[in-house]
Amino acid sequence: MSDWETIRLSFADDVATLTVDRPDRLNALNVDTLEAIEEALDEAESEGARALILTGAGEDAFVAGADIGYMKDLSTPEAQAYAELGHRVANEIEAFPAPVVAAINGYAFGGGCELALACDLRVASEDAVIGQTEIDLGIVPGWGGTQRLPRLVGDEIARRLIFFGERIDAQDAHEHGLVGAVVADDQLDDHVADLAEELAAKPRTALAAAKEALNQAHETSLESGLRYERRLWSGLFGTHDQREGMDAFVEDREPEFE
Incomplete structure (x- = not known):
């Protein structure tokens, strides 16, 4: 296993947990941390x-955002490179071939919110506070927020959150559809672990195909998406998990997936 200074990667059976570990900086994302996340995703x-859980170390923050101390003096070419790195990490989270669950355990601002948006599912603790806060720094979301947020919460809510740089609590985030569940602070880890364990027990190939098809829904027309779904669906026939799942159903027993 690799040795990183600002993140941790651990495994419990088939579930990986990637923890951003800079609690003294509220887990803010600098270049080294982003590059380490890339490596950890590959590992x-x-x-x-x-299944993969993404979270932050300590009690105060999931990821409080990009590292403003690093960003403030960037030139335009340097900012472009930083944006490309952030986009690459978010895209790799989105394309990870298994479900990724964000366990939002505190502040999730700016780039932290954008990493959460790239996950498949989001669970927040009651004390979590979330927002695309870049406007008050004189910039806009630069790691996918302007594109992923309206797809998740709708255009009007996304514009309000981005234009005003609002910081919203977990319950408001849930009402807007930004997170799928809110749990007590002391229940977050167990809740997300149970969720990830349940996902990990699903048939791997079919779950990866489901994620791929759902991601495609945001990238193409309905007609093209439906064609894509048909190809994925029919391609699963003949796999071990398809045969096992259907045999188990007919035989009234629990399936044993690969």
Whole structure:
């Protein structure tokens, strides 16, 4: 296993947990941390993780955002490179071949919110506070927020959150559809672990195909998406998990997926 200074990657059976570990900086994302996340995603995939949890160390923050101390004096070319790195990490989270669950355990601002948006599912603790806060720094979301947020919460809510730089609590985030569940602070880890364990028990190939098709829905027309779904659906026939799942159903027993 790799040795990183600002993140941790651990495994419990088929579930990987990637923790951003800069609690003294509220887990803010600098270049080293983003590059380490890229490496950890590759390692989790190579180790065959069937579900991935993304969270932050400490009690105060999931990821409080990009590292403003690093950003403030960037030139335009340097800012472009930083944006490309952030986009690459978010895209790799979105394309990870297993479900990714964000356990939002505190502040999730700016780039932290954008990493959460790239996850498949989001669970927040009651004390979590979330927002695309870049406007008050004189910039806009730069790691996918202007594109992923309206897809998740709708255009009007996304514009309000981005234009005003609002910081919203977990319950408001849930009402807007920004997170799928809110749980007590002391229940977050167990809740997300149970969720990830349940996902990891699903048939790997079918779950990866489901994620791929759902992601495609945001990228193409309905007609093209439906064609894509048909190809994925029919391509699963003949796989072990398809045969096992259907045999188990007919035989009234629990399936044993690969």
